[in-house]
Amino acid sequence: MKRHHWIVPSLAAVLGGLGYGVAQNLPSRDAASLQASAPAAVPADEAKEDLARPALSDRVSLGYRRKGDENFVEVRVSTVEPFNDVDRRLASTVAAAAVPASSVETALAPDVASGFQRSGATAFLRKVAAAGDAAAAEDVASTDTSAAPAFEATPLSSRLLGADEPVWQSRYFAGNPLVGGIFQGDGNRSDAAALIGAARTARYVLLGETHDNPDHHRLQGDIVSDLADQSSDLSLVFEMIPLRLGSALSAFGTQGAGAIDMDGLSDRLEWSERGWPDFSMYRPLFEAAKREGFAVIPGDLDRDVVSSIVQSGVSSLSSEMRSKLSLNGPADPEMVADLMSEVRSAHCGLMPEAALAPMADAQRARDGSLAAAMLDAAKTGDKAVLIAGAGHVREDRGVPSILERTDPDAETLSVRMLEVDAEDGDPADYGLKAEAPAPYDFTIFTPRADIDDPCEALRARMQEKGGSAAN
Template sequence: MKTFASVLMVALLAGLAGAHNAFADNRDPPPPPTDWVSEELREHPLVGKVWSAHDKSFVDLRDFGKALALARFVLLGEVHDNPDHHLWQAWAIRTVSKLRGSRIVEGAPQLDIVAMEMVRTDQNEALDKFYGRNVAVPRPRKARDFARMLKWQESGWPDFKIYEPIIDQALYAQLVIVPASVSRDFTRRLSKEGEAALVSGEADRLALAQPLDGKLAEALSTEIKDSHCGLIPGKAIPAMSFVQRFRDATMADSLLSVATGKGGILIAGNGHIRRDRGVPWYLEKRGVAAQAVVALKLAEVSDGKNDPEDYIERSPEGSPSADFVVFTPQTKRDDPCEKMREQMQKKFDKDKS
């Protein structure tokens, strides 16, 4: 016959076991988003894997999640129209919030903001309304309110539905979404006037006055030319390079808007999160230690390209442009160069008429 003491001991041991399991589970990141939305190359051998560019090896999700959570600034790249990339970004926000909130990672800074390339400084008034900053009792908001109040459908970015998981996770984690881009009008002015468009001292403050190394500057020019399918005239590239540098510097500045010791996440295209000449370069020039930043590239796999190292761009000195790479299927899309040719032809015909 079971005594009260033996029953109590069994219950106590069961409770301890449950607590241990809960603690163990709490150390693990959430399940990864591997119910792929993108249709192309789902069976590719790299799909769903995480690659450490420094260790040159695959890493498990626990180590990957911990590396993200330990950094002060987490830079999450993307191919803009790939929905799986936004699901992984949302996963990263949830993972970092969970591990930091549970105090599982010692010394990790408090996460305060999510800076987004897709949000501009001229939308700050809409953000104030979204967060109810000027009202006595703010209304609870949802992701669809964000899209409506910031007029996402007019922004030129892909359908909000694929960005919605990011906003959902930011709101759930009580993180503040902040702009990481300036207005389109100011961007156009920059392309015409260059550094002269900036107020006095701004280039120095943003670290724009410090030139890129010659090889890095040349690589940036080549990337701009290639990304525009070789259709832009050579004389336009210096101005476009300056605009790209300004955008990277502005994104770094948006992260540095947090209080001392606090942290943030950046959502931006893969080109912006490059360690060699992107946002991390400007953070480092402004005093942020390299180890306080982690850069994640979200890469679409290519047919016949099975070596993870082939997806990592490197600086002229051989340093990887990202710390980690997550591999996803490809999104089915039209030829971007053909689309660009059509747009440029329409512009040419309009200017001619």
């Protein structure tokens, strides 16, 4: 928990504290201007003189925190002068800083309870906190969702959206009001600064994608670049690379990384043969790893292991392998049922019912393999980043749930990149609700890369496969 402890003369404390509190609660576009208008900190010599004076008033230590405030968790103010008759001066100063006057005056009105007016530093600071909340709430309420700060203006996209390339490479529904928005799991709007701040403190960062969306990979690359500024000992774990191809990655993170042939890497990883989208979308991540000296680690199970699980179940694995994949205990029936439902939906209802449970077991095993790779990567570095499909980074039953059971003291952050669906412009349309939050810490909305019906293509492949088998 971040803490700030200020010891300042009372008026400066109130004005500076309010400016800081309001700035932290207002949207990012207003914060800088309010912080710039706050009074400067008192020099140390003056503070010593104030502390030497007789105690003329109560000192107060007031924690101020609003749920969801990651960068403004707790502020404690110790006063060395009385809070006498400053309501009027505070209101005028705040008004000059363009905080809505109505909200401030309401918050600074006399606080009456049980027939008498409360007074003193504690009561006044509570009014200050209320003023900050009210000003922020009024500003947010008056801002239409579609007019919210554009994603293009946030720090996260400063490199992503250069002048020489289009804002979005995906073509469909780019005008949806959610596109570019960053939201918490409960549907509250967030921003790039909060996301990057959380990623920098986490030991495990999981970036969930739609595989064929180029913007998702651009976002991943931008987040990794931000983390590279803070961490020199980071590892990238890829769902797209099975364990058997680890030798093709062995030079990453070593002194020999400079000699890696990037042009031939796709062939060495059998990328297109194994059905992954165009390697050019992923290549910037590998280039960043080469440039920054990051290790690159395979995360997925080999195909023969997955086939064995589908055909013979988890029991076909050795006890050592089951332990490594976190499959050595009974599976939660509700979780398995959810997985089976997801497998059914992902295969457009065309998968035989008898195949759903084995496929769910295979998904659990793959999650276990990715989690094991993340744990191993973090043992030799200070941070591990997973590049995987969004289903693998779910907090309720994906890789994060295994990491939190296995390494409960470490921070884990799950980020989902999500394509918008036509013109649906409410976060609740995508499961981001306060009463039932989505199983991700952050969701970033992007346009869609493709609007073709994937089920039609799957039906065609299955019919072709069935016809070939019959012949």
